[in-house]
Amino acid sequence: MNDEVYLTSEGEKALRAELKKLTTTERNKLAVRLRDAIQMGDLSENADYKKAKEDQGFLEGRIQEIEYKLRNAIIINEDDISMNVVGLGNKVTIQNENENPEEYLIVGASEADPRNGRISNDSPIGSALISHKVGEKIEVTTPGGKETYTILKIE
Numbered sequence: 001m002n003d004e005v006y007l008t009s010e011g012e013k014a015l016r017a018e019l020k021k022l023t024t025t026e027r028n029k030l031a032v033r034l035r036d037a038i039q040m041g042d043l044s045e046n047a048d049y050k051k052a053k054e055d056q057g058f059l060e061g062r063i064q065e066i067e068y069k070l071r072n073a074i075i076i077n078e079d080d081i082s083m084n085v086v087g088l089g090n091k092v093t094i095q096n097e098n099e100n101p102e103e104y105l106i107v108g109a110s111e112a113d114p115r116n117g118r119i120s121n122d123s124p125i126g127s128a129l130i131s132h133k134v135g136e137k138i139e140v141t142t143p144g145g146k147e148t149y150t151i152l153k154i155e
Contacts, residue, residue: 004056004072004074005068005069005071005072005073005074005108005109006073006074006076006088006108006110006111006121007074007108007110007111008107009109009127011107012073012075015066015069016069016070019066019070022059022062022063023063026065027059029126030052030055030056030059033048034049034052034054034056036048037049040119044059061083072078076089076107076108077089083154083155084154085131085132086106086130086131086132086133086151087106087108087131088106088107088108088121089104089105089107090105090106090154090155091105091154091155092129092151092155093151093152093154094125094129094149094150094151094152095149095150096147096148097114097148101152102117103117104117104118104119104125105117105119106119106120106121107120107121108121109121109122110119124140124141124142125140125149128140129151132151133151134153134154135150135151136150136151137149137150137151
């Protein structure tokens with residue numbers, strides 16, 4: 001398994017902010033909920049207690065996930081981004097025949113958000129774009145079949 005987690009500097013800041021919120025504010029709120037539920041008595045039939053314990057499990061799981069990502073993060077250095085070939089951190093404009101151009105930012109898997117134009121370097125389109133230049137055609141196998149795109153611009 002590859003432990004490397006590629007993050008933009010914005011992605012790293014967002015994860016650090018989320019981690020701080022989860023380990024302070026959210027943990028404290030959950031502790032109050034648990035204390036209140038325990039004070040209600042019989043824990044075996046206490047739905048509030050069971051729900052709070054379940055929420056605690058999700059919270060601690062998310063905290064561990066963020067800590068793992070930050071511990072294994074490789075920050076995409078914007079100064080090292082090439083405008084000649086597609087790589088992590090590039091904004092790429094591509095076009096499929098008879099369709100409007102599409103613009104994507106190539107990011108690591110943990111920051112991918114295709115609906116907002118952020119695709120993973122591990123996604124079918126993202127991995128096909130890596131190391132290619134403006135003007136090149138790439139073939140991508142997607143769930144809908146094979147598609148050919150032309151790289152129009154790399155930023």
